[in-house]
Amino acid sequence: DAMVIQNPRYQVTQFGKPVTLSCSQTLNHNVMYWYQQKSSQAPKLLFHYYDKDFNNEADTPDNFQSRRPNTSFCFLDIRSPGLGDAAMYLCATSRAFGGRTEAFFGQGTRLTVV
Amino acid sequence: DQQVKQNSPSLSVQEGRISILNCDYTNSMFDYFLWYKKYPAEGPTFLISISSIKDKNEDGRFTVFLNKSAKHLSLHIVPSQPGDSAVYFCAASARYGGSQGNLIFGKGTKLSVKP
Numbered sequence: 001d002a003m004v005i006q007n008p009r010y011q012v013t014q015f016g017k018p019v020t021l022s023c024s025q026t027l028n029h030n031v032m033y034w035y036q037q038k039s040s041q042a043p044k045l046l047f048h049y050y051d052k053d054f055n056n057e058a059d060t061p062d063n064f065q066s067r068r069p070n071t072s073f074c075f076l077d078i079r080s081p082g083l084g085d086a087a088m089y090l091c092a093t094s095r096a097f098g099g100r101t102e103a104f105f106g107q108g109t110r111l112t113v114v
Numbered sequence: 115d116q117q118v119k120q121n122s123p124s125l126s127v128q129e130g131r132i133s134i135l136n137c138d139y140t141n142s143m144f145d146y147f148l149w150y151k152k153y154p155a156e157g158p159t160f161l162i163s164i165s166s167i168k169d170k171n172e173d174g175r176f177t178v179f180l181n182k183s184a185k186h187l188s189l190h191i192v193p194s195q196p197g198d199s200a201v202y203f204c205a206a207s208a209r210y211g212g213s214q215g216n217l218i219f220g221k222g223t224k225l226s227v228k229p
Contacts, residue, residue, distance in 0.1 A: 004157070033217075042118070042203070042219040043158070057216075090157055102148055103217055105157035 003027070006091050006106035013081050013113055021076040021109045023091030032074040033103060034066060035090040043090055049074060078111075086113045117141045118206050120220035127227050133191040135223050137204030140185065144206040148217070149178060149189045152201045161202075162189070194227045201225070 004025045013019040023032065031050050035043040047056045049068045063085070065077040078085055088110050092103040119138045127133045137147075145166040150158035164171040164178045164187065171178050177190045191198055204220040 006157075009155075040123070040221065042116075042221045044219075045216050048216075092157075102160040102163060104160065105150075107155070107157045 004091055004093055004104050004106035006089075006109050008109060009107060011109055011111050013078075013111065015083065015113055016080045019078050019081055019111070021078075021089050021091075021111070023074045023076070023106055024072050025074075025091075025093045025104075026072070027093055027104060028071060029093035029095050029104070030071075031094045031096065031103075032068060033092040033094075034064075034074070034076045035092065037088045037090060037108075038086075046076070081111070081113045083113050086111055116220075117144075118204055118218050118220040120202075120204055120223050122223050123221070124224040124226070127194045127225065129196055129227055129229050130193045133189075133194045133198065133225055133227065135189040135191075135202050135204075135225065137187045137189075137220055138185055139187075139206050141206070141208065141218075142185070143208040144218075145209050146207045147178070147180060147187050148205045148207075149176075150203040150205060150219075152203060152222070158203055191225075194225075196227050196229050199225055199227050 007022050033048040034046045037043040046060045063079050067075045088108045090108045091106040094101045094103045117140050148163040149161040151161045152158040162173050162176050162178050164180050169180050180187045201222040201224045203222045205217045207217050
């Protein structure tokens with residue numbers, strides 16, 4: 001089945017140690033998104049790629065970076081994780097941006113910072 | 115400042131009855147609205163959507179109503195089933211304006227359907 005896959009499902013990292021979360025999709029969608037969701041909060045968009053074009057949300061900390069080497073894969077890099085970065089990270093894809101199209105989400109990666 | 119608000123963190127309903135989940139928004143540029151359902155340890159899955167040119171969209175047991183003048187939408191589930199127990203997120207996007215296309219989510223409402 002076509003889907004959005006995130007690895008790993010659970011990630012524990014040390015305070016200040018760089019960590020990378022990965023996302024792959026078989027939907028061949030143009031747009032890939034990274035959302036951060038903290039407990040009892042709404043998912044918050046960090047950035048998105050429209051094809052190779054990277055779009056950062058204005059309030060996304062510099063500590064968060066992303067790479068999209070090809071259509072299928074997208075990575076979230078956290079350069080120096082702090083305790084406040086512990087959250088569920090959701091990857092999503094959609095066919096287009098700014099229109100009548102829903103986003104398809106992966107299962108998420110729960111990040112713990114110790 | 116929350117642009118999409120789900121003021122009820124939780125809702126409990128008896129099996130077979132109607133579940134009504136509410137959502138309010140503040141940004142008048144929003145013109146497309148979606149509901150997502152999320153089970154524990156899974157990502158959100160798309161449930162139903164509505165464009166601002168409509169006031170109702172129905173899909174099986176799920177109906178979404180949009181009241182643009184009140185900036186309010188609701189999701190009706192009838193009849194409710196125990197398998198509907200999940201967190202429901204309301205989301206909105208705007209075709210034009212700043213952050214166009216970005217899905218803005220509410221905090222979610224946890225629905226429990228009791229047998």
